[in-house]
Amino acid sequence: MADVKLRGVTKKFGRVVAVNRVTLDISDGEFFAILGPSGCGKTTLLRLIAGLEFPDEGEILIGGRVVNNLHPRDRDVAMVFQNYALYPHMRVFDNIAFPLMVRRRELGLDKEAIRRRVVEVARVLGIEGLLDRYPRELSGGQQQRVALARALVREPKVWLLDEPLSNLDAKLRVQMRAELKSLQRKFGVTTVYVTHDQGEAMSLADRIAVMNEGRVLQVGTPDDLYLKPLDIFVATFIGSPSTNIIPCNVVSVETLELECAGFNLKTGISLDPGILKLGDKVYLGVRPEHVEIRKSQDEGVTLKGKVTIIEPLGSQSIVTLSLGSESIRALTSRDLKVDVGEDVYIRIDVSKTLLYDAKTGKLLL
């Protein structure tokens, strides 16, 4: 097992900078997620670690050793591709056993040991009943689990998983998350897991790197990213429903007061001098769970809005409100009975709001 380090790694394809000066420290045994939208460079980053691409700049270390010039075979990593391919002429059993078969001498495994290992991984992934079938006799989701089993059957230094659950239906995906996590905990193999699904990253990973346009914007635990997104992109990407981002002007700095599209907000925040000045543009980030809807005007509640959309989620609802010329979402208990078109009072928990510089997109406080 091993740690993985990237030092200022850049990879270009012609004029496209797919990975831009990425520096990461992934600890031995860690479950590390790379999260970002389609096209941000996640797969390229994983292929660089695997040795399927070579960096234009920077260094990649596995277990303290620079691997820049090492062949994929000599890096001792196992990768599941987004577009995995199974060997069509082999039964599921042989597909999964293949990585062990080709290394059985160096691993010191006999046929029985290989069989036991294949059956164990197949059982964890819920495909033990399919071992005699050919890939063409499987559904897409089953094929994906076989591909995953083929990577996990071995205990290399690092598992590299590229959106490995994307072909599964929603229910199976959530179930497989739990299996995958317990498998990783059991074997303690350092895992780099690529996904565009923030819920998946949040539920699986010890730490997450959020990427956009080839760059890593923030690395942190799920809590770090949720509670203190350092960048406005991270704030909008993490959490579901996503954070309300409201453009505002600073109208008073002593205790910060904001003028936001059609309403004013006294934040009560005392700023250090020099951080903001009158007329500065900022973005206010407000989590939907910090927007409270009141039916009557209680003390301290000054904002008035109208309910425009109600989306029941089960125990909670997402209520969209018009506030001035803005639209904001609130996450409410299902017990709150409101109707579309109803006028309500709104309390924003200002102590929990996030303030971003409109120019740089970086967190101000």
Ligand SMILES: Nc1ncnc2c1ncn2[C@@H]1O[C@H](COP(=O)(O)OP(=O)(O)O)[C@@H](O)[C@H]1O
């Ligand atoms: N082999 C390649 N040749 C040219 N451009 C590529 C190649 N691989 C990836 N890219 C480009 O690099 C960027 C990042 O791609 P990728 O790493 O696949 O992103 P992701 O996995 O996050 O969707 C995209 O703009 C993509 O079009």
Ligand SMILES: [Mg+2]
């Ligand atoms: Mg990809």
